[in-house]
Amino acid sequence: MIKATQLETKDIVNLKDGAKLGPVKDLHIDLETGRVVALVLQGSRRYFGLVRSGKDMVIPWELVKKFGIDTVLVDLEPMDRSYYEVK
Template sequence: MHSLNNLKSMELIDINTGTKLGFIKDLKVDTDNYKVLSLIIPNSKSSHWFSKSDDIEIEWNKIKVIGVDVILIDGDNLFENRD
């Protein structure tokens, strides 16, 4: 099991391209069912510090492996609807 602080210190990597996506900014949690729904990471193209619209949401089912210091995700179609 990992704490939130531990997860936020892990870098996210796309298993399809090997691209480093950054670090977790926030989590979306279903408090009724006690489940993490998605990870929120800042958009690397973002120039606004506090703009949530620039954040990228990664659904929990896209996570393939949580390792010791990285999180591997399936980033296929992740940036399809982005600029």
């Protein structure tokens, strides 16, 4: 079992291209079932990490494949590299 607060310290990595996607910001939970529906990752930041430049990324729970000690693996289609770059 993993606590929600432990997700903040884990790297979220895409299996398809090995890209680090950013820290977990929040969870979407189905109020009727109490199950996690999605992970919400914080959008990229710029200007010394003070200003957000991108939108938050919502990853459906079905695409979360593995929880490791330091990493959470997700299976997303690769995105344009510019999405990953911190400007």
